[in-house]
Amino acid sequence: MSSTQSLIRLTLPDGSVREYPSGTTGQQVAESIGRGLAKAAVGIELDGEVRSLQLPIDASADMKILVRDTKEGLEVLRHSAAHVLADAVKRIRPKAKLWKGPPVDDPRYGFYYDIDFGDEPITADDLPQLEELMREIIKSDVPFEREELPRDEARKLMVEHGEEYKVATIDKIAAEDTISFFRSGSFVDLCRGPHVTSTGKIGDGVAVLALAGAYFGDDAGNKMLTRIYGHAFPDKKSMEEHRHNLEEAQKRDHRRLGVDLDLFSTMGDLGAGLVLWHPKGGFVRHKMEEYWRNAHLAGGYDIVYSPHIAKADLWQTSGHLDFYKDSMYSGIDIDGAEYRLKPMNCPFHVQIFKSKRRSYRELPFRWAELGTVYRYENAGSLHGLLRVRGFTQDDAHLFLREDQVEAEIERCLKFVISMLQAFGFHEYEMMLSTKPEKSVGDDAGWEKATKALEAALKSTELPYGIDEGGGAFYGPKIDVKIKDSLGRTWQCSTIQCDFNLPERFDMSYIDPDGNRVRPVMVHRALLGSLERFFGVFVEHHGGAFPVWIAPTQAVLLSVGDRHAETVRKFAGELSGRGLRVEADDTSDKIGQKIRHHLWTEKVPMIAVVGDKEVEAGTVTVRSRADGDLGTMSVAEFGDLLAKMTTERS
């Protein structure tokens, strides 16, 4: 360390400046400020760089002490927990070879460690033992000691330990970078850090959660290693809350609710990734589509339809066979020509455009279709309704003159937001993706289109991010992510400019001077895939659909058998008004009926009919969301349901 005892000046976040001898460690600084702080500290930020507490500081800098419950502090905590997990693993499998163990930003897991177990694999049954070992290591409170080694010594150390992946990592570390290790007791791991000062600082909020495969180097061409997922929180209580949240998410899983509420199924003999819509799920989807169609017709769109298959030539011209052949189903021979199932709707809409000569006076065209497409997805990526092989896009294509682009995109984005709000999503994350390295179309076109997208984003006055180089090869795009009731985000909506297809299909319209001019093409989907959106919608509402879209809006319950006739009569009156109301005239007890309809079947409203109600021609209403709504006439109850239906609540 520095032999000169010069002083360094550290500026803390509150603006105060403290002087220390050069070489003072972050830990010592924290202790000098306060014992409580020193205890909570897990790392420091020095001029914006996160570092370990045990490192000496040898220059003046802005310094922030990271405590365990900040974002940066948690990363250090979780990184250290990963290190302890590796230590635990080596105790039960000394021959295991370590690859990497970073903290991760995932709602379910805090960190993982990728390990090659060779011919001594572990199973899920070993996870509790690993968690127990981690707790022991944490309890023994062994110091984390950081040391730097010259390259050849570092290499030798890892070769001695049989850590071939670590040796490979060392060989990849740039010459000017230092090679550091962290020791805790007898365990040593090549690691950049930062780590907490001792294992005890990790605390008792740790868990070992799951086991999975992961490619070495995250490359599908490489060998598959075993990934162990864990989590670490500042305290035990947070960990318990996390487990509780995982359970809550499980209860809302659309695959679970799909079975429980009899909405849809994907299993059976029809083939993986294909969906059967049962009557109730079909009804909800029907209501979604009905709203969608009406909104499009009101919003200046025309509705078009296209077939499920087309000649391979069309997909050759569009470029799909060149770019996405692996994801397209193989050809079908029809009268000696090859046909393909459609993976997208756009070429058909282009064909509609090309079916006659188009004038500048006709533009813009806004053509929308609920078009069912088929894509071959890897078997392992299929997931309920969220990732399937046959799905319906709420697709539309705009064909525009250049002077219409900006206004149309703004109109589009506003439409996206109103549609998402109609389905109960009110929080968004929007992202503008710009020109990637490989692209078609000239720079001027890209710039104009990107500006038009950005102007539309600005007009919404909502925040958005920019993904530089994240656009498709054929044009820039806006993606909208929605946030659900559990705070998870889902990408559904997209607005994409396309410079490729108009070119490939040689599209044109006639301008005022009689010249042929290329139209601008915009693809957009509001809900994305209906299957996927339905899945997200189910999870967002936990299966408890709002009145306007619920398959059954209300059930009338008879208290005793003598009310059966009246309850059927009342339900008939309400059904006659176009409301989806059923009667439960069975002789179950009222408590059981309420439990069944309101809680198990998640019907939004129930109404009880007993002696009093028969006498007065009323019903006593209870809402799933708002509880007891009191007694009202049958007509009033009908008005309430009708009002909720039109207001989409």
Add this chain to the structure above:
RNA sequence: GCUGCUAUAGCUCAGUGGUAGAGCACUUCCUUGGUAAGGAAGAGGUCCUGGGUUCGAGUCCCAGUAGCAGCUCCA
């Protein structure tokens, strides 16, 4: 596609190489009641499919199919 795990009643799941089980749901009966489970009886099975080992396979082995967790991919 890859790694690992799983497949028994409508659902959730027990099941030790030797006669197929439970809870909930369902049907019927009793109960006639007032806002989150009244009682009794009954019915319900291609133990995923196909091979193999064995006197004998739901159970062990192999393959396929489907699902789960993750990785890779996602126009």
